[in-house]
Amino acid sequence: MSLFLRCLLGYAAAVLTATLLGSIVQTQFNLAALTEMGLRIPLGTRLATTGHDLLGFTPLYSVIVAVAFAASLPVAEALRRRWRPGAHLFPALGAGLGLWVALWVANSLAPMPTLIAATRGNVGSLAMVLSAALGGVAYAWVTRALSTRRISPCDA
Amino acid sequence: MRRLIVAAITLMAGLAEVSAATTYHIATVAEGLDHPWSLAFLPNDDMLVTERAGRLRLIRAGEGLQAAPVEGAPEVYAEGQAGLFEVLLAPDHEESGVLFLSYACGEAKANTTCLDRARFDGERLMDRETLFRALPDTYGASHYGGRMLLLPDDTLLLGLGDGFDYREHAQNPANHLGSVVRLTTDGDVPEDNPFLGVERAQPELFSVGHRNVQGLAYDAERREILLHEHGPRGGDELNRIQAGGNYGWPMVTHGVxxxxxxxxxxxxxxxxxxxxxxxxxxxxxxxxTLYDASLFPEWQGDLFVATLAARHVVRLNRVDGRIVAQEPLFAELGERIRDIRTSPDGALYLLTDSDEGRVLRVMPTEQR
Structure with a gap:
C-alpha cells in the first residue's frame, strides 16, 4: 500500500473516531447539566439523545475535526519521524492539540461565546480534547497496522 | 403574474404592496440608521429611535431624521448583539419628559443589561440615572433581551436573556439571567412581585426560564402579558406570562x-x-405590537411579530384572544425587521435591521 493511502486511511480513522467519541461525550455533558438541575433522564432517553446527536451533531463537528486534523496530524507525523523515542504519542498529542486550537478558532469566529456547549467549562473541554486524542491513537494504530515498518509507518 | 408585476413596480417606487386581504402602502420615514432597534412616538408627533451602536436619534415631524444624535445617552457596550436597545416613554412623559432606555453595559469580559431613566426636553437627555443592572455580569456579546413594557399599574417589565453560555442559570432565581423583571418607574421592587420574600431569589424577578426575550405586548382587553423569545435552532416561542411563571428553558425546548x-x-x-x-x-x-387601532379594522386585536431570520412580519390572527392563523406580511421588503409598532394614528411602523436601516410606515392604500 502506498505511503499516501496509508496516511489517508489513518486520517479517516482518526476523524471518524474523534467525531463519534466527541459526539457521545458532548451529549453526556449536556445531559449532566440538566440532571444537575434535578431533571431525571432515564437510560432509554439518554441513549435516544445520544443517537440523535450522532446524527445531528456530527455533520458540523466532523468538519471541525477534519480541518483540525488536516493541519495537526501531518505535523504530528513529521515529529514522529524526527523523534523516535515516544513517537507513538505524537499523533494523540497532535490530534488533541489540533482540536483544542480548532475550538478556540471556532469560538473566536462564531457570534456566540462558545460554539459547543459541552466545552463551556474546563472539564468538558478536556473531555473533548481527550476524545480527539483517541482519534490520534486510531491514526497511529491504522497506519502502523498497514505498514511493514514498526515505527513511523508513513515514512516511506 | 400581473399582480406580481404591479407589486414589484410599486415596491420599487417605495410605496405599495398588496396582501391577500388588506391593501396597504409602505413609505420610508427615515433611512441611513445603523441597526435601528426600537421606536417611541412623542406627544408632539416627533419620534425617538435607538441605534444599536449606542445612538438615540430624533425624527422631527415634517423635518425627518436629525443629523446629530440626542445628547446624554448612556455609554453602551456595543458588540455583536450588545448595544442600545429600547426607548420607552414613561406614563407621565407628556408632563415629565421621562423615558427609559435599556442597553448593554460593561465591557467584553463582564457585561449585562442595564436600565436607565432620563428626562428628554425635546433636544437632549438630562438627569439620567441607572435604575437597574441585571446580575451577574457575563462574558460575550449575546442574549441580553432588552424589551420593555409598561403595565396598567405603572410598573415596568424588562425582558432579559440568558447570556448564551449561561443557559442553565435561566432556572436559577438567584440571578436575573433568562428572566423578566418587574420594577416601579423609580426602579424599586413592587410590593407584590412574585419572588419577593422567596429565599435566595432576586426580588425583581417576575418570570423565569426564558432564553432571550425579544418582544413584549399587553392585551388590555384580556389583561394578558404576551412575550416572545428566541429559541436556539427552532423553538422560538410565544408565551402568555404569569407572575411567578417558569417557562422551562433550557429544561424543555422545541429547538436544538x-x-x-x-x-x-x-x-x-x-x-x-x-x-x-x-x-x-x-x-x-x-x-x-398588538394592533388595537382603527386604520386597519380587519387587523384589530391581532398580534404582529417582526422577524429577523424569516424577513417578514407575522400577523397572528386572533379570535377571542386565541391564535387561529398566521399570515406573513411585508415579505416583499426582503429585509430583517427588528421592531414593529402601532403609532398613535393607527399606522404600523417597521424598523429594518441593517447598517442602512430604515423606519417604514405602513398605511391603508386609500389613505396614502
Missing part, C-alpha cells in the same frame, strides 16, 4: 443547539408553562 446537538430531550414535562405557539424552524422574532 446551533451545532445540531440536543439541549434537552424534552419539549414538555408538565412542570413548566407551555408556549402558546412555537416556531420551528426559527423565525427569530423581534419586536411585537
Amino acid at each position: 443547539d446551533y451545532t445540531g446537538a440536543r439541549i434537552s430531550p424534552y419539549t414538555d414535562l408538565g412542570l413548566f408553562e407551555s408556549p402558546l405557539l412555537h416556531w420551528t424552524p426559527s423565525i427569530a422574532p423581534s419586536g411585537m
